Amino acid sequence: MYQEFFQLKMLPFSLTPNPNFFCQLKGHQEAFTTLQFCIHSGEGFIKIIGEVGSGKTLLCRKLLDSLDDTYVTAYIPNPDLTPVELRKAFARELGLDPVRWQDQHELLTAIYQHLITLHASGKKVVLLIDEAQALSDDSLETVRLLTNLETESTKLLQVVLFGQPELNKRLHDPSFRQLKQRITFSYILPLMSREDLDFYLHHRLSVAGYTQGNLFTKKARNLMYKASEGIPRIVNILSHKALLAAYGKGDKLIDHKLMRLAVQDTEIANIPNKQNMLVLGLGISMIVLILMLVIYLIGSIA
Structure with a gap:
């Protein structure tokens, strides 16, 4: 409506997380640099925490946009899923058809074999979960178990969790100590000055x-x-x-x-x-x- 009036090529303040609008604010750029370093270094588990509306999803999209063909990415934007649904969603993101495996153990085996195949071809797999605070306790444990998929020398999967501060509060619970110990890097996204x-x-x-x-x-x-x-x-x-x-x-x-x-x-x-x-x-x-x-x-x- 006002685009032509102000001589704009596009709406400048759309809520759609367009990576072209990623702004190199100090905090956001530090978070992005941290993510790039961790992923390129092969760190297994990374966590980004930010308040509602702080730019986590845009940061996630910017990261997805920046990774080259060496990386196979699986993006789950709505993780309000049961453990079974989560494994199926991950399989679909990898290009597998989970319908082929009714038994969950067989599906997990198929995922593992596919990850090995990707690794053998020089690919690195990154699972990015947005709004991770919405994961149930069982689904959080499922994510941890997915990071157990590895060869004798290499992790086959890297995981990045983007969540609100509630995720940190949950991870302080002793029942999540195994998951918390897996997180090698964590960053809290600051608000704007x-x-x-x-x-x-x-x-x-x-x-x-x-x-x-x-x-x-x-x-x-x-x-x-x-x-x-x-x-x-x-x-x-x-x-x-x-x-x-x-x-x-x-x-x-x-x-x-x-x-x-x-x-x-x-x-x-x-x-x-x-x-x-x-x-x-x-x-x-x-x-x-x-x-x-x-x-x-x-x-x-x-």
Whole structure:
């Protein structure tokens, strides 16, 4: 809707984890470098922890995008699976048809043989599990047992878990001590600093094709940072809504008033001065309704 108005090649703040938008913030770049080092070094078990909306999935997609043909990757984005379903999902990612093996022991044997074949051909296999905090206790144990698949000298499978802080809390339980001992590298993904926010906005707008300088005023960015608390997903949501509001009003610059509209319209945003926000008048939702009505009326007249 506002893409042409701001002369953009694509939407800059889409929530879709597009690797092209990966921003080299200090924390994110450190995490990415750590992942690359660990995988290239053959480390068996790696864990990345981050708050909701901190950019874990984008980091995972960036890693997938960066690995060359030497690596065979298995990506499981929704691990709310039973142990049986998890093994089947892993088999499918490897190109196997789990329907051929009704017995789970036979399926595991088939996976093992396939991993040996891949290893013999010079391939390395990496299993990436997003939202790993959703794994059941039994499925977490299944992941640990999968890492037992090895030759006399080499691990046949590397595992990377991306999860929320709840995963760390669970792993502190003594019942998971064997799994915890397998994790050779762990990294906690930090939220953005105020300086990071400026770099982040500039990067995403540049990738989207924006060339007109600062789109957000300093006051708008300050408010955005307070409202988002440095969480990239909330930054994206607020930015998108502010752009929509600016488009609706015909403004080429987003000031703190437009940003307040975006914050007011976003339930998950932290509202610094809630009482003041409630008297701003039209919210983003009302602007959208008006835009839709105008578009409808123009279409009717045409």
